[in-house]
Every structure is written in C-alpha cells, then in structure tokens.
Amino acid sequence: MDSGTLAKEETSVMKTLKRSYIQVLYFGLIFLLGSLSSCLVTKKFQAPEYDEPPLFSLDTLSGSGLRVGNYGWRAFFTDSLLRKFIDSTLQNNYDNQIAYERVLQAQSSFKQGKIGYIPTLSLSGQVEHQDLSSAFQFAPSEQYTLSGALSWEADIWGKITSAKRMLKAQFQQSVTAKKLMQTQLVAKTANAYYALIALKESRILLERTLVLRERGLISTIRLFDAGMSNQLAVEQARAQVESVRVMLEENKRSVTMATNTLIMLTGGSLQTMNLGTVEDQRTPETVDVGVPVEALRNRPDVQVSELAFRAAFENFNIAKASLYPTLTISAMGGFQSSEFDKWFTSSSLFNTLIGGLTQPIFMTRKLRTQKEIADSQRREALLDFQKTLLEASTELSNLMESYGAYQRSLLELRRQEEHLSRAFVIAEQLMEYGNATYLDILTAQEALLNVQLSLIQAESNRLQTLVGIYRAVGGGVE
Incomplete structure (x- = not known):
C-alpha cells in the first residue's frame, strides 16, 4: 500500500471518529438538559420524625447509673461462662449465619446498582459462510465481522439514581437486621443462662429441704x-415430703428445657458444671438509658423499619419515573469484510450511533398500577415505622417499670426471709418446751421455703429484665 492510499485511509478514519464525537456530544447535551427535569419527577428522601414517646417519663428513665446502650456485651456481662456461651452463640447459631448470608446477597445487589450509570458493552466476532444457488450452481459467500456494541440509558428522570438509593437502603437494612439478630441472640442466651442458674439454685434448696423433711417425717413417726403425736401430724409430714419431691421433678424438667435452649442457641453441647449463681451476677444499682428518643433511635429494629421506609420511598420514585420517556443511546462499531485479507482495513471499518426516545403509551395499565402499588407500599412502610417506634417505646417503658418493681420486691422478700428464718428457729425452740406442735414447725418451714424460692425467681426475673432493657436500647452489638 502506497503512502497516498494510506493517507486517504487515515483521513477517512479521522472523519468517522470526528463524526462519532459530534454525535456523542449531541446526545450528551440532550441528557444534560433532560436530567435537569429529574427533580420534577423524583423526590428527595426525608427521614421520618422521631417524636417524643408519649409513654416515657424522663425522671424514671434517666439516672446516674450505667448507660447500658453504650456498652458492648463483653463489658456488660461479667460472668465468664456466660460470655463463653454468648460467643459460641454468635459463632455457631444458624439464624446468625443466615443473616450474614443475606447481607452478602444485598451487598452484591448494591454493587450492581452502584454502576447503573455505566453503559453496557459487548464484543462479538462472527464468520459467516453461505452457498448461494445460481443457475444450478452454488456460489460461496463469506462474511467476517468483529464488532463492539455499547448501550446506555440516560438517567433523565432520576430512575437509575433512585434504584441505586433503594439498593443501598436494602443493603443497609440487611446489615442492621444482622445487628438486630445479634442483639436478640445475646439477650436470649443471657436469659436462658440466668433461668438455668436460678433453676440450679432452686434444686439445691429443694434437695436440702427434702433431706430436712424426710428427717422430720422419721421423727414424727417415732413420736x-x-x-407423743397423732396421725394428723404424720400425714402432714408425709404430704410435705411428697410436695418437695413433686417440685424437684418439675425443676428437673425445667432444667432440661433450659439446657436444651442453650444448646440450640450455642449450636453445641454445654459444660454447665461450673455455673455461677444469681448472687454472683454484678449489675448496676441504677440503670440509665439516656434520652428516650436517642435510646429508641439506637434500636436496630427501629433502624430496620426506617430503612425499609426509605427503600419503599425510592421504589415509588422508580415507579413514577417509569411513566416518562426513556432515552437510550446505542453505538456499534467494528470491522466487516467479505475477504479475510481485507478484514482489518479502513474500507471494512463501520460504526453506528442510534439515539432513541421511548414513551410508554398503552401498557395495559401496568406502569400506572405499579406506581399506585408502590405509593401504597410507601405509606404502609411509614405506618410500620411509626408502629415500630410506638411498640419500642411501650416495651422500654414497661421494662423500666418492671425493673423498678423487681428491685423493690427483692428488698421486701429479703426482709420477709429474715423474719421467717427467725420464726422457724422460734418454732423449734417452742416445740422443745412443749409450747408448739410439729405442725407449727412444718408451717414455718413451708413458708420459709416458698419465700426462698420466690427470692431466687425474683432475682432471676430482675436479671432477665435488665437484659431486656439492654436489648431494648440497642445493646449487644460489637
């Protein structure tokens, strides 16, 4: 090929490229002007208001004690065995693993949405061979093509931007939902542990009481x-022994169920020989959850509900923008020749640039229906957020009231235990001098056992309520 021919080919290529650049700038200008109108179609998201919860009383929620929501679970729970159980739960629990997989799924969708502005690009190569019939003869024909295709949709009405924001909200929702799952698992594990140690303490108390009552039965029979005694005292003593045995059987059943709950949560077998006691659990004397609105804002379930509303809001923007025209720009270029040796020459070079504007007219009401449904879903998501906020405030208010009630009950039960312990000693002394019967001993012993069991249960309830408060203000995430 001589220099003149080469120069002509270079000039032809430059003209083709120049024409393509002008066309791209033209359609880019259309996109720029059209994008200015996107604000007229899609709306900017505004977060819902966190109104002051009507059920809260600041003087009962705020104090000078531990602000529980600011502590990680390793710092909040002091029992080393309980920390091991919680750690095992977070590692092995199936619900937590499922939540993690959902985060990965949402993350992949979000990554796709982030590049929604980028054109799609494809490359294809083709060799076509045909045998054409002509006067009972076959004339072979070949075509060699190497082309690239590019397609791009202009975000005139903000549909692509809204889709990106919706996917981002859904991704954040999945991340927050995993935090919600973690707070729930931490609370469930702690509650199951506190229930188990309370049951173990009750069993020790019942076993000690059974020994005493069996000895008392033997003494009553001898009397x-x-x-020196009557049949009524004997039957009463036997009934007292049987009642303790029944309570021990019920305790055994409850221990098995609590242990199985921990096994299910932690995903493995448990070594519960070194269980702590209820009295060993160090907790703050006063509980401070901070400003009520901020306490609710920190809850993962409230955050999940707000993000669901945001996703529904952006989905409505998408449905609304779908009613307007769609501008697409497509470009194709490459080399095409019927001769292999001239495949990659300037004479085989081709390019095409197409700009299209599509306005939906009759879609059997599909797009309008989608818009109406998306609008209803947006309102539904807002109502769900408001409902979640109210339920969260109700739960936290109830938990704080219950915690205070258990604190006061424990003081009364401890005083009652002191009185009944002294009454039992006095009954034994009176019996020695013949001023009391063995029935008086049994009555005092029964009352003391009941208050001691109630004391253990009340302390367990107080601990579990404190765990509920910790979860209710978003505690348990690290």
Whole structure:
C-alpha cells in the first residue's frame, strides 16, 4: 500500500471518529438538559420524625447509673461462662449465619446498582459462510465481522439514581437486621443462662429441704409410736415430703428445657458444671438509658423499619419515573469484510450511533398500577415505622417499670426471709418446751421455703429484665 492510499485511509478514519464525537456530544447535551427535569419527577428522601414517646417519663428513665446502650456485651456481662456461651452463640447459631448470608446477597445487589450509570458493552466476532444457488450452481459467500456494541440509558428522570438509593437502603437494612439478630441472640442466651442458674439454685434448696423433711417425717413417726403425736401430724409430714419431691421433678424438667435452649442457641453441647449463681451476677444499682428518643433511635429494629421506609420511598420514585420517556443511546462499531485479507482495513471499518426516545403509551395499565402499588407500599412502610417506634417505646417503658418493681420486691422478700428464718428457729425452740406442735414447725418451714424460692425467681426475673432493657436500647452489638 502506497503512502497516498494510506493517507486517504487515515483521513477517512479521522472523519468517522470526528463524526462519532459530534454525535456523542449531541446526545450528551440532550441528557444534560433532560436530567435537569429529574427533580420534577423524583423526590428527595426525608427521614421520618422521631417524636417524643408519649409513654416515657424522663425522671424514671434517666439516672446516674450505667448507660447500658453504650456498652458492648463483653463489658456488660461479667460472668465468664456466660460470655463463653454468648460467643459460641454468635459463632455457631444458624439464624446468625443466615443473616450474614443475606447481607452478602444485598451487598452484591448494591454493587450492581452502584454502576447503573455505566453503559453496557459487548464484543462479538462472527464468520459467516453461505452457498448461494445460481443457475444450478452454488456460489460461496463469506462474511467476517468483529464488532463492539455499547448501550446506555440516560438517567433523565432520576430512575437509575433512585434504584441505586433503594439498593443501598436494602443493603443497609440487611446489615442492621444482622445487628438486630445479634442483639436478640445475646439477650436470649443471657436469659436462658440466668433461668438455668436460678433453676440450679432452686434444686439445691429443694434437695436440702427434702433431706430436712424426710428427717422430720422419721421423727414424727417415732413420736407417734411413742404416743407423743397423732396421725394428723404424720400425714402432714408425709404430704410435705411428697410436695418437695413433686417440685424437684418439675425443676428437673425445667432444667432440661433450659439446657436444651442453650444448646440450640450455642449450636453445641454445654459444660454447665461450673455455673455461677444469681448472687454472683454484678449489675448496676441504677440503670440509665439516656434520652428516650436517642435510646429508641439506637434500636436496630427501629433502624430496620426506617430503612425499609426509605427503600419503599425510592421504589415509588422508580415507579413514577417509569411513566416518562426513556432515552437510550446505542453505538456499534467494528470491522466487516467479505475477504479475510481485507478484514482489518479502513474500507471494512463501520460504526453506528442510534439515539432513541421511548414513551410508554398503552401498557395495559401496568406502569400506572405499579406506581399506585408502590405509593401504597410507601405509606404502609411509614405506618410500620411509626408502629415500630410506638411498640419500642411501650416495651422500654414497661421494662423500666418492671425493673423498678423487681428491685423493690427483692428488698421486701429479703426482709420477709429474715423474719421467717427467725420464726422457724422460734418454732423449734417452742416445740422443745412443749409450747408448739410439729405442725407449727412444718408451717414455718413451708413458708420459709416458698419465700426462698420466690427470692431466687425474683432475682432471676430482675436479671432477665435488665437484659431486656439492654436489648431494648440497642445493646449487644460489637
């Protein structure tokens, strides 16, 4: 090929490229002007208001104690065995693993949405061979093509931007939902542990009481044989022994269920030989959750509900923008020749640039229906957020009231235990001097056992309520 021919080919290529650049700038200008109108179609998201919860009383929620929501679970729970159980739960629990997989799924969708502005590009190569019939003869024909295709949709009405924001909200929602799952698992594990140690303490108390009552039954039978007691006392003593045995069986069943709950949560077998006691659990004397509105804002379930509203809001923007024209720009270029040796020459070079504007007219009401449904879903998501906020404030208010009630009940039960312990000693002394019967001993012993069991249960309830408060203000995430 001589220099003149080469120069002509270079000039032809430059003209083709120049024409393509002008066309791209033209359609780019259309996009720029059209994008200015996107603000007239899609709306900017505004976060819902966190109104002051009507059920809260600041003087009962705020104090000078531990602000529980600011502590990680490793710092909040002091029992080393409980920390091991929680750690095992977060590692092995199936619900937590499922939540993690959902985060990965949402993350992949969000990555796709982030590049929604970028054109799609494809490359294809083709060799076509045909045998054409002509006068009972076959004339072979070949075509060699190497082309690239580019397609791009202009975000005139903000549909692509809204789709990106919706996917981002859904991704953040999945991340927050995993935090919600973690707070729930931490609370469930702690509650199951506190229930188990309370049951173990109750069992020790019942076993000790059973030994005492069996000895008392033997003494009553001996007194009856000596003519110093009656059949009523014997039957009462036997009934007291049987009642403790029944409580021990019920305790055994409850221990098995609590242990199985921990096994299910932690995903493995448990070594519960070194369980702590209820009295060993160090907790703050006063509980401070901070400003009520901020406490609710920190809750993962409230955050999930707000993000769901945001996703529904952006989905409505998408449905609304779908009613307007769509501007697409497509470009194709490459080399095409019927001769292999001239495939990659200037004479085989081709390019095409197409700009299209599509306005939906009759879609069997599909797009308008989608818009109406998306609008209803947006309003539904807002109502769900408001409902979640109210339920969260109700729960936290109830938990704070219950915690205070358990604190006061514990003080009363401890005083009651002191009185009944002294009453039991006095009954034994009176019996020695013949001023009391063995029925008086049994009555005092029964009352003391009941208050001691109530004391253990009340302390367990107080601990579980404190865990509920910790979860209710978003605690348990690290």
